[in-house]
Amino acid sequence: MNKQLEYYKDLLNEHPESEHTASDEEDDEVEEEIQPKKKNIKKQRAGVSAEVYGENNKKGDFVPKVIAKSEETKEKLRARLMQAFMFTALDEKEFKIVVDAIEEVSGKPGEDIIKEGDEGDCMFVLEKGSLDCTKVFSGNTEKTWLKEYAPGEGFGELALLYNAPRAATITGKTDFTCWKLDRDTFNNIVKDAA
Numbered sequence: 001m002n003k004q005l006e007y008y009k010d011l012l013n014e015h016p017e018s019e020h021t022a023s024d025e026e027d028d029e030v031e032e033e034i035q036p037k038k039k040n041i042k043k044q045r046a047g048v049s050a051e052v053y054g055e056n057n058k059k060g061d062f063v064p065k066v067i068a069k070s071e072e073t074k075e076k077l078r079a080r081l082m083q084a085f086m087f088t089a090l091d092e093k094e095f096k097i098v099v100d101a102i103e104e105v106s107g108k109p110g111e112d113i114i115k116e117g118d119e120g121d122c123m124f125v126l127e128k129g130s131l132d133c134t135k136v137f138s139g140n141t142e143k144t145w146l147k148e149y150a151p152g153e154g155f156g157e158l159a160l161l162y163n164a165p166r167a168a169t170i171t172g173k174t175d176f177t178c179w180k181l182d183r184d185t186f187n188n189i190v191k192d193a194a
Helices: 002-014 024-034 071-081 092-101 157-161 183-193
Strands: 103-107 112-114 122-128 131-135 144-149 169-172 176-182
Touching: 071 092, 071 122, 071 176, 092 176, 092 183, 122 157, 122 183, 157 183, 176 183
Parallel strands: none
Antiparallel strands: 103 176, 112 169, 122 176, 131 144, 131 169
16 A cells, blocks of 8 residues: 555655645545445454463373273273274373273263253263253243264363353263363363374
């Protein structure tokens, strides 16, 4: 834009006999003509952000936790985790860290394991039983049934990936057992690998 403005000034200075003079008003008019129109950005979607690592939570400070398990439980857990897509990209060392850090949780029919709107501090992989996923959509007061989780399926990772509240409620349809993985292990091991 400045080059075009200089060009017009030079042109006016080369031809002083012309009707045009190099006044400030004309410079302003030329500059206004050259400026591009601004785009309407009122309809942009909201941004999505992930967890930020700064002075208080450096990635290098991660110390994996270890929850004691029998070899039989570890083998059963390895087989189950390989059914969930997010664990398939882990190398052997990373997979061992996840297996050591994961803990078992159980519940009964009607018991919520995740509540819509709560802060996400862990993710789960269903070992046995079945779970119902429901959501209350805006403008409604009733829950809408979304899906039934079967053994091998993972859930709760979106709240960890995007540092967002839980998007739905997960409730026991039958007695259930899940494997629970904490936020730190997920963010330091699983998220980077996936």
